[in-house]
Amino acid sequence: MRLFEQAPTRREALRLAAVAAAVTVLTPRLAFATPETVKTEIDKLYAGKEMASGKLKLDLPEIAENGLVVPINIEVESR
Numbered sequence: 335m336r337l338f339e340q341a342p343t344r345r346e347a348l349r350l351a352a353v354a355a356a357v358t359v360l361t362p363r364l365a366f367a368t369p370e371t372v373k374t375e376i377d378k379l380y381a382g383k384e385m386a387s388g389k390l391k392l393d394l395p396e397i398a399e400n401g402l403v404v405p406i407n408i409e410v411e412s413r
Contacts, residue, residue, distance in 0.1 A: 393407035
């Protein structure tokens with residue numbers, strides 16, 4: 335396939351369109367996760383470890399006035 339030498343042929347344009355359509359259709363299906371797969375992956379990462387309370391504090395507004403700017407505050411309790 336020639337790139338940038340001259341205008342693509344009709345066959346090359348159709349091939350490119352087919353690849354773009356396949357990527358558009360298949361990519362979202364690969365990215366979606368079900369609650370079961372998320373739980374399975376979290377269990378793999380943490381292997382049944384218990385979460386300790388009091389180590390991390392997040393201060394977030396319930397409703398942000400402006401979705402582009404949301405103030406957050408994160409505090410970490412360290413040893």
